Structure formats: structure tokens, C-alpha cells
Amino acid sequence: MRVWAGSLIDDGPDRPAPMTTLLACGVCGIVGADALPGTAWMVTATFLVLVTTAFRGRRGRRLALVGATIALAATVANVRTGRTPRDDLRAFLDDASQLVTVEGAAFETPTLRAAAGSMRQFDHRGPATVFPLAVEALRAEATTVRVRGVIWVRVGGVMPPLRPGQLVTATGTLRAFPPPPNPGWPRVRPRLRHDAAATLFVADRDQLAITPGVADRAHxxxxxxxxxxxxxxxxxxxxxxxxxxxxxxxxxxxxxxxxxxxxxxxxxxxxxxLAHLLAISGMHLGIVVAMVLGLSRLAGGGPRLEGLVILLAVGGYLFLVETRLPVVRAGVMAACFGLGRLLGRRGRLDGIVAFGGVALLAARPDDLFRAGFQLSFAVVFGLVYLTPTVRRRWFGPPRRDLAGPVAMLRERSRDAIAAAVVAWVVATPIIMYHFGILSPLTVPLSLIALxxxxxxxxxxxxxxxxxxxxxxxxxxxxxxxxxxxxxxxxxxxxxxxxxxxxxxVIPPPAVWTIGMGVWTWVWGRTPNASSRRRRRVVTVTGAMLVAGYATVGVPHPWRPALRLDMLAVSDGSSILLGCGRERLLFDAGSMSHPDAGRTRIVPALRRLGVRRLNAIAVSHPDLDHYSAVLEVVDAFPVDAVLLTPAFRRHARRDTSGPEAFLLAALRRRGCPTETIVAGDARRLGGATLRWRHPDRDDVFDADNDGSMVVDIDVAGRRVLLTGDLDRDGIATLLSRHPFLRADVVELPHHGSAGPAVTRLIEHVDPRYLLQSTGPRRLRKDAIADAVAGRTRLVTARDGASTVIIDSRGRIRVRTHLGRPRGP
Known part of the structure; x- marks a missing residue:
């Protein structure tokens, strides 16, 4: 009778491999690298190495050696991320845009990018061509310097054919990548030269020169x-x-x-x-390696041939697919496994994986803070260390030799269920922390889709x-x-x-995420044979962690009386109002980023804990205030979209225009709309929102003059949102409400200057001013004199800005990029 192979899960290692311990020390050192200067960590490492000679016992020497390794890792992290070589392109970049000419070699074939976003058909700027460029020289103000670095080149329109390796000379505006301006952006600090440092905006193809042939053999x-x-x-x-x-x-x-x-x-x-299915990572490369390994074994190849085949498969795979960090991480781990087979060394899987982690962190310490790195290595280590225990706990010890295919399928199914559950438990806290998403169906869907x-x-x-x-x-x-x-x-x-x-879900704090990781380790390593008391402690601790997240992570009505978050959307506007568990979004759009809904607004709202919106208010019919409404409606349940009478008049007058398109799209989605005018009021938790402008019968020559003005009354304080209110609208508002006052005011029309705006500021007399604008308007800053002596929060300078009014009427402000600045 034929004997079928049973479970593929071996008994997990009793102790971590030495390389795993080294990786853990490196992680601790990188996390603590910012606590002390690099020289202090170096002195600490040297001191602990000397201390090891003073200990006679093995335990004392090990502890001192672990401390020295952690200090050495912190030193390496400080050197790698803190020191910028003289010829690095980043040394020549600052916050301001520069008109420069760059020379370098094209990294990849250019890609033509069409307009993006739900309202892309109304973006009349045309397509653009983008490609990465390895810069070799930079010329600014008649001075040429030799530099090294990578930038993205964006050319307006369609550019001539360009092949990788060709020399390119381009003139345009060089703008460094800003730090993440909003909540919800990746929590990384891209300071290494391997990352692209800036974008060069080239107006048209005439500012671009391509040299025939290849730059050199290296390209x-x-x-x-x-x-x-x-x-x-x-x-x-x-x-x-x-x-x-x-x-x-x-x-x-x-x-x-x-x-x-x-x-x-x-x-x-x-x-x-199931996002991990689309992002090529260790799973995809593992499937490819398994296929190649199976073919090699069918051909009768030995371990060395298998190792060689694995290395060739990994090399070909990395050569073929786009070289992204998760792919490189998976390639390093697979190459280490293949190299071990080729050299005849049966290394432990956890040691091989840890060696890949050490190599990657030595080259790029900042990778530790990327979600992809954390997920890749946490899940793999979870599968290695925790799956065997969970499998034995739920299904008994694995059976190796079985009598038929049905029994084999049953054993393999048990393996898959245990591995999928462990992967989900390990990955869920990390996904919640980085993306604010909880996917309860991930385990069954992964088993079905694999x-x-x-x-x-x-x-x-x-x-x-x-x-x-x-x-x-x-x-x-x-x-x-x-x-x-x-x-x-x-x-x-x-x-x-x-x-x-x-x-x-609301993204949990880092401490809770680490605590859940420790709990997952203890849970996964607790066998059935352990004492009832230990199992009870593990269960109670897990329940306490979940209850702590539900208590601390979920917003409660008794926290701030009102929280206002002005998101950084460049040339546009989006302000989130939160009172208790109720939320209202005032405007959602951007002119400079048509895809701001998907890339900026929705991730920020998720990071801020939004699960449902009571309303979206569109201040007036300008695209930079509503281009992202559909993305928000698709991402969250929205009770209603509030519009002005002028918005509906635009939709009736031009049935093929963006206003009519938005109304039709909202009807298809089943999202109701309401017309709101001066005199209307709504409750938002403990706050009262009163619309002061425009009246139902108001008709202005300019759309901006008919913008919504919302007066928010909460805890004895007043907040005034003005949209793009302009000269005639301001005059009408002040004539109808001569005693209008506010503590916080949104600067009209993104901070445009003029006598009417100055009069509004003097009349309302706010302490805090909100300005949602792009860098171009901030560089001119024509309104600086009118706002002197008041605290101004500007998205182009400070990133997303938050105003918190507590139940006693005290006002606190903070910004995503640091402490708020003055005018």
C-alpha cells in the first residue's frame, strides 16, 4: 500500500537561534538609537565589551555581550541614518523649490500618468510622464556640482522615447519630498541615499535632452x-x-x-x-521557490543542485519583477536558504530568516519602521515558532505517514488552518497600528484565495x-x-x-501594539500541558489588552468638547469636525492633487478614527473643495452631503459639468443630499452649528462670494469656517451679522490677501487662524501683515493642524509636523 506524506509542520525550535538573538539586539538598538548620540552608544558598547572580561559566570558575560550588541546596533543606526555624505543629493536640498538643471541616467522606462481621482475627467491639465533618474550632476545659478542620488522627473505631456541607462539633461523646478504632512502616512524617515530624494518638475519636453546610447557599462x-x-x-x-x-x-x-x-x-x-496577495513578498517568492524545488526533486537533483536552482530562480525573479523593498527582503531570505543548501549546510530556518533581517537592517536601519518589514519578519517568525504549538494544541501531534490521499489532505488542511490563524494573530496588531483596519475574515479568505x-x-x-x-x-x-x-x-x-x-478602527498606540506582540508570543508558546493557572493568566491578560484598547482607543464624549483637524491637501481644503462620536467633514478636495481623496484624505480620516460621517458640507462649487467627496463616500458611511443653492444651480445649468456629475454619482451610491442656507442649524454632539451665509435668494457674480459660512458654538467658544468667501460675500456677511465674533477662524480663500479679508479678521478678532494652502501661496504670503500678532496654522508649513476645545472652553493647538508657529 502506498504511504502518503502527512503534516509538513516540524516541531518548533525550543530556543531562538543565535542569529535570531542578534537580530533582536539590533532591533532594540535601532529603536533606542535616537535616545543618545552615536558617540555615547559607541562608548557604551566599548565599555560593555570590556565588562564581559570581568565576569566569570557565563550568564553575566552573555548579558554584557547582549548590551554591547544593542549599543553597537544603535551606533550603526545613528551613523547610517544621521550622516549625509558630501556628494549626497540631500545635502543640496532645502524646503524651498529650486530652478536647476540635472544630469543623470534614466533608471526605468518612463510611465505616462493620466489624471487620477473620481473627478479626473474634469482635470484639464493633461497627462504627465514620470521616470526615476540617477543624478550625477546638478547645476544651479551657474554652479555645477557632482552629486549622487535618485530623483523622480515629471514631464508635462508625452516625452520622446527613453530607455533605461540613457543620459538625460533636464531643467525644471526641484522640490524635496516633504515629511508626511497628514496622519495616516507611512511612519518612516527616508534619509538614506537609496530612496528618491526629490521630484523635478519639467514644464514640457523642450526642457529635456536625451543623449543617444547608454551612459556606461554600469547602466x-x-x-x-x-x-x-x-x-x-x-x-x-x-x-x-x-x-x-x-x-x-x-x-x-x-x-x-x-x-x-x-x-x-x-x-x-x-x-x-488580502492586500498581502497583491504586494509581492515572501509568500509569492516562497510559492515560486517551492515550485522550482519540486521540479528539481522530480528530476532527481540532490541538495546542492536544489540550492543552485533556488539561487537561479531567486535571481531571475528579482530581475523580472519591480524591485521593491518587500521583494528584496524576501529575496534575501530565499537566497540565504538556497546558499545553505548549495554549501551543504542545513541551517535552521529561523536563523536563515534572522540573517536576512540583520543584513537588511545593517544596510537600511530605517526599514525597521516600515509596515512591510515588520509584517514580513513578524509573520515568518510567528510561523516558525508558534505554528507547531498551536497545531498540536488544536489538532494533536502531526502525523507523518498516512494511508491515503484523504488523510493527507486532512493533515495538510490542519497545517494550513494553524498557520493562517497564527499569521492573522501576529499581523493584525501591526496592520491596525499602521493602517487602522481590522479584517476579521482574513483567515478564511486567505485559505480560499491561496x-x-x-x-x-x-x-x-x-x-x-x-x-x-x-x-x-x-x-x-x-x-x-x-x-x-x-x-x-x-x-x-x-x-x-x-x-x-x-x-x-482607531490605530492603537505603539505600546499597545508591542504588548499584543508579546502576548501573542506567550499565547503561541503555551502548550496544552502547561498549568491551568498559566493558561488562565494568558487568557485574562489578552482580555485586558483588548479591553484596554476598547477603553483608551475609542473616542468618548467626555473627551474634547470639539476637535477640529485641518488636513494638508495642498491647494484645497478639508476640515474634520469631531464632537463625541459624531463627525462632520467640511470640504474635501484639492486642485494640485486630484487623487487626494484616496491618497491623503481617506487615510487621514481612518487614522483619526473616523468610522462614520454624519455629514459632508461642500462650501461652494469649486473643484478644490469637493473633488474627493466620492472617495470619502465610498470609504465611509455618510448620512448626507450638504450643498449650497448655488451648487444646485450650477448642476442644472450645466448637466455635463462636475457639479451635475457629483450629484448623479451620489444618487447612484444612495447618499442623500440636502440644501442648506443661512439660518439653518444642526447639532454635532455637544456643539451647535449655525449657517450664517448665504441666504437662499443670494446670487453673486463669483462662486466664492456664495461660499458657506458656518458658526460653531461649543463650550463657550466660537469657531468660524468660511470656505472661499471673497469680497462681496464678506461685506454681505458682516452687514447681516455686525456682532459676529470667533476664537478660531478659517482664513477665506486659502489665505488670500485684500482689504475685505483684513476687515473680516479685525471685525471677528480671532486668536487662532487656519490656512489650508499649498506652498506657492505661502511663499508669497501676502497676508502676513494682516495676521500679525495671532497664531496661524498653515498646512503648507505645519502639515495637518489640530484645534482642541475642552469642556471648560480651553483651547489647545498642535500640528502634525511639530509645534505651532506664529504668523
């Missing part, structure tokens, strides 16, 4: 890689057929390419907790390999590949429509 591989990727991309496009979502999914899974056009697919998979992902990878890469050799055979695989991809998309669509598949 030739880029041309070869681009040619191979172009040929493979053609195979993927042909296999996908005419359906765009299918093409987006195949490009993401097979090539690691995720474009703006795939935003809808990305968002759907993220909402249901076979389809494996089939897509196998069929897709087989079609790529067979296309140049046996195109007819490759063509027969394409219908099967389309069918499997469509089934995966159908699963995502059904799951997305299931209530509770994704829950927006």
Missing part, C-alpha cells in the same frame, strides 16, 4: 532588464484580455506592477484584508517561459489563466460586499 543591465520586462509585460497583457481588473491583478501578482489605474482593485483587496494565487503564479510564469519557445502551448494556458484570475476577482468582490469583512 547596461537596466536596458536589458527593461527589454525583458517589456516582452514579459506583453505576454501578461495578451493573457489578461480586454478586462482591465484582470490585467491589473495579473500585473500585480506576476510583475509587481501596481499603477494608479489599479487603485480600485488595490482598495478592494485592502478592505477585505490556491488561486498559486495557480495564477504557476500558469503565468509557465506562459512567460513557454512563449518564446512554444507559443502555441503558451496560448493554450491563457484561457485557463483568465478563468483562475476571474475567480479570484469574484472572491474579492463577494467578500467586499459581505458586512463586517473590513472594519475601520
Amino acid at each position: 547596461r543591465w537596466r536596458r536589458v532588464r527593461a527589454a525583458l520586462r517589456a516582452r514579459v509585460a506583453a505576454v501578461v497583457t495578451r493573457s489578461a484580455g480586454p478586462r482591465p481588473p484582470r490585467a491589473h491583478l495579473l500585473e500585480a501578482l506576476l510583475l509587481g506592477r501596481r499603477t494608479r489605474d489599479a487603485a480600485a482593485t488595490d482598495d478592494r483587496f485592502r478592505r477585505i484584508g 490556491p488561486f494565487v498559486t495557480a495564477v503564479l504557476g500558469l503565468g510564469y509557465a506562459a512567460m517561459l513557454l512563449d518564446p519557445l512554444l507559443p502555441s502551448v503558451a496560448a493554450t494556458l491563457e484561457p485557463v489563466l483568465r478563468g483562475v484570475t476571474d475567480m479570484l476577482l469574484t472572491i474579492a468582490q463577494i467578500a467586499d460586499a459581505t458586512p463586517g469583512a473590513s472594519v475601520n
Whole structure:
């Protein structure tokens, strides 16, 4: 009788490998690197190394050696992230934009970017071409310096053909990447030279010169890689057929390419907790390595041949897909495993993974703070250390040799369930911390989707390999590949429509996230044979952590009487009002970032704990105040969208305009709209919102003059939101409300200067001023004299800004980029 292989899960290691301990010391050192200067950490490391010679006992020496390793890791982190080489491009950048000419070699083939966002058809700026450039020289004000660094070049319109490795000379405005201006942006500090440092805005193709040929031999591989990727991309496009979502999914899974056009697919998979399927990482490379390893074993290859095949597969995979950090991390871990097989060394899996982590952190310490790094290594270590214990606890000891395929399938299913649960428990606190999302259905959906992902990878890469050799055979695989991809998309669509598949939560503090990680370790390492008291302590501790998050993380009515968050959307406006558990969004749009809803506003709202919006108020019919409304409505339940009479008049007058488009889109989504005028009032928790402008019959020559003005009364304080109110509107408002006063005022029209605005400020006499604007208006700062002596919060300078009014009427302000500044 044939004997079938049973469970694939071995007994977990009793103790961490030495390399795992080294990685843990490195993590502690990097986290504490900012606490002391690098020299202090170096002195500490030297002192602890000397201390080890004074201890006779093994335990004392180990403790001193661990402390020395932590201090040495902190020293390396400070050196790597704190020191900027003289020829580094970052040394020549500042907060201001510069008119420069750069020379360098193209990194990749340029990509044509069309307008983005739900209102993209009304963005008349046209497409732009972008590509990364390895800068070698920079010229500004007749001075040329040799520099090294990477920038993104954005050229207005369609540019001439450009291949990777070609020399490029471009003139434009160089603008350094600003720090994250809003909550919800990745919590990283990109200070290493490997990251792109700035964007060069080139007005048109006439400001760009391309030199024929390749820059040098070092750049030739880029041309070869681009040619191979172009040929493979053609195979993927042909296999996908005419359906765009299918093409987006195949490009993401097979090539690691995720474009703006795939935003809808990305968002759907993220909402249901399957974003890890689209972001190429260790899972995808692990599936590829497993396939190659299986073929090698079928061919009768030994361990050394298997190691060589693994290294070749990893090298080819990294050469083919887009080189992103998760791919590199997975490649390092797989290469370490293949190298061990090639050299005949059966190293422990946790040691191999830890070696990859140490190598990556030594090169890029800031990777530790990226969600991808944390998820990759935390999940892998969880699978190695915790899955065997959980598997034995739930299903008993694994069985190796079984009598039939049904028994084998049962054992493998038990392995998969234990691994999926462990991965979900480990990853959930990290995902909540970084993204503010809880996906209860991740475990069953991952188990359902994994076979389809494996089939897509196998069929897709087989079609790529067979296309140049046996195109007819490759063509027969394409219908099967389309069918499997469509089934995966159908699963995502059904799951997305299931209530509770994704829950927006308030991101927990770092301390809670670390505490949950420690609890997960103890929970996963607690076997059934442990004492009842220990199991009870673990259960009670977990319940306390969950209850603590529910108590501390969920907003309560007795906290601030009113919280106002002005988001940084550049040339646009979006202000969130929160009172107790109720929320109102005043405006949601941006002119300079048409996709601000998906990239800025929605992530910030999730980070701020928004689960539902009582209303969205659109101050007036200008796109920079409502271009992101549909993205917000798609992301959160919204009770109503509040509009002015002028907005509806615009929609009736131009049925093909953006106002009519927005109203029609809201009707299709089932989101009600209300017309609101002066004299109307609404309650928002303990605050009263009164509309002061415009009246129902007001008609102005300019749309700005008919902007909403909302007077918020809470805890004895007044807040005035003005939208884009301009000269005639200000005069009308002050004539109707001569005694209008406020403690906090939104500067009209993003801080435009003029006698009417000066009169409004003097009349209302606020202490705090809010200005939502882009860097161009701030550079001119024509309103500086009119606001002298008052605290002004400016999004282009301070990032997102918060005003908190407590129940006693005390006002506190803070900004996302630091302490608030004066005028």
C-alpha cells in the first residue's frame, strides 16, 4: 500500500537561534538609537565589551555581550541614518523649490500618468510622464556640482522615447519630498541615499535632452532588464484580455506592477484584508521557490543542485519583477536558504530568516519602521515558532505517514488552518497600528484565495517561459489563466460586499501594539500541558489588552468638547469636525492633487478614527473643495452631503459639468443630499452649528462670494469656517451679522490677501487662524501683515493642524509636523 506524506509542520525550535538573538539586539538598538548620540552608544558598547572580561559566570558575560550588541546596533543606526555624505543629493536640498538643471541616467522606462481621482475627467491639465533618474550632476545659478542620488522627473505631456541607462539633461523646478504632512502616512524617515530624494518638475519636453546610447557599462543591465520586462509585460497583457481588473491583478501578482489605474482593485483587496496577495513578498517568492524545488526533486537533483536552482530562480525573479523593498527582503531570505543548501549546510530556518533581517537592517536601519518589514519578519517568525504549538494544541501531534490521499489532505488542511490563524494573530496588531483596519475574515479568505494565487503564479510564469519557445502551448494556458484570475476577482468582490469583512478602527498606540506582540508570543508558546493557572493568566491578560484598547482607543464624549483637524491637501481644503462620536467633514478636495481623496484624505480620516460621517458640507462649487467627496463616500458611511443653492444651480445649468456629475454619482451610491442656507442649524454632539451665509435668494457674480459660512458654538467658544468667501460675500456677511465674533477662524480663500479679508479678521478678532494652502501661496504670503500678532496654522508649513476645545472652553493647538508657529 502506498504511504502518503502527512503534516509538513516540524516541531518548533525550543530556543531562538543565535542569529535570531542578534537580530533582536539590533532591533532594540535601532529603536533606542535616537535616545543618545552615536558617540555615547559607541562608548557604551566599548565599555560593555570590556565588562564581559570581568565576569566569570557565563550568564553575566552573555548579558554584557547582549548590551554591547544593542549599543553597537544603535551606533550603526545613528551613523547610517544621521550622516549625509558630501556628494549626497540631500545635502543640496532645502524646503524651498529650486530652478536647476540635472544630469543623470534614466533608471526605468518612463510611465505616462493620466489624471487620477473620481473627478479626473474634469482635470484639464493633461497627462504627465514620470521616470526615476540617477543624478550625477546638478547645476544651479551657474554652479555645477557632482552629486549622487535618485530623483523622480515629471514631464508635462508625452516625452520622446527613453530607455533605461540613457543620459538625460533636464531643467525644471526641484522640490524635496516633504515629511508626511497628514496622519495616516507611512511612519518612516527616508534619509538614506537609496530612496528618491526629490521630484523635478519639467514644464514640457523642450526642457529635456536625451543623449543617444547608454551612459556606461554600469547602466547596461537596466536596458536589458527593461527589454525583458517589456516582452514579459506583453505576454501578461495578451493573457489578461480586454478586462482591465484582470490585467491589473495579473500585473500585480506576476510583475509587481501596481499603477494608479489599479487603485480600485488595490482598495478592494485592502478592505477585505488580502492586500498581502497583491504586494509581492515572501509568500509569492516562497510559492515560486517551492515550485522550482519540486521540479528539481522530480528530476532527481540532490541538495546542492536544489540550492543552485533556488539561487537561479531567486535571481531571475528579482530581475523580472519591480524591485521593491518587500521583494528584496524576501529575496534575501530565499537566497540565504538556497546558499545553505548549495554549501551543504542545513541551517535552521529561523536563523536563515534572522540573517536576512540583520543584513537588511545593517544596510537600511530605517526599514525597521516600515509596515512591510515588520509584517514580513513578524509573520515568518510567528510561523516558525508558534505554528507547531498551536497545531498540536488544536489538532494533536502531526502525523507523518498516512494511508491515503484523504488523510493527507486532512493533515495538510490542519497545517494550513494553524498557520493562517497564527499569521492573522501576529499581523493584525501591526496592520491596525499602521493602517487602522481590522479584517476579521482574513483567515478564511486567505485559505480560499491561496490556491488561486498559486495557480495564477504557476500558469503565468509557465506562459512567460513557454512563449518564446512554444507559443502555441503558451496560448493554450491563457484561457485557463483568465478563468483562475476571474475567480479570484469574484472572491474579492463577494467578500467586499459581505458586512463586517473590513472594519475601520482607531490605530492603537505603539505600546499597545508591542504588548499584543508579546502576548501573542506567550499565547503561541503555551502548550496544552502547561498549568491551568498559566493558561488562565494568558487568557485574562489578552482580555485586558483588548479591553484596554476598547477603553483608551475609542473616542468618548467626555473627551474634547470639539476637535477640529485641518488636513494638508495642498491647494484645497478639508476640515474634520469631531464632537463625541459624531463627525462632520467640511470640504474635501484639492486642485494640485486630484487623487487626494484616496491618497491623503481617506487615510487621514481612518487614522483619526473616523468610522462614520454624519455629514459632508461642500462650501461652494469649486473643484478644490469637493473633488474627493466620492472617495470619502465610498470609504465611509455618510448620512448626507450638504450643498449650497448655488451648487444646485450650477448642476442644472450645466448637466455635463462636475457639479451635475457629483450629484448623479451620489444618487447612484444612495447618499442623500440636502440644501442648506443661512439660518439653518444642526447639532454635532455637544456643539451647535449655525449657517450664517448665504441666504437662499443670494446670487453673486463669483462662486466664492456664495461660499458657506458656518458658526460653531461649543463650550463657550466660537469657531468660524468660511470656505472661499471673497469680497462681496464678506461685506454681505458682516452687514447681516455686525456682532459676529470667533476664537478660531478659517482664513477665506486659502489665505488670500485684500482689504475685505483684513476687515473680516479685525471685525471677528480671532486668536487662532487656519490656512489650508499649498506652498506657492505661502511663499508669497501676502497676508502676513494682516495676521500679525495671532497664531496661524498653515498646512503648507505645519502639515495637518489640530484645534482642541475642552469642556471648560480651553483651547489647545498642535500640528502634525511639530509645534505651532506664529504668523
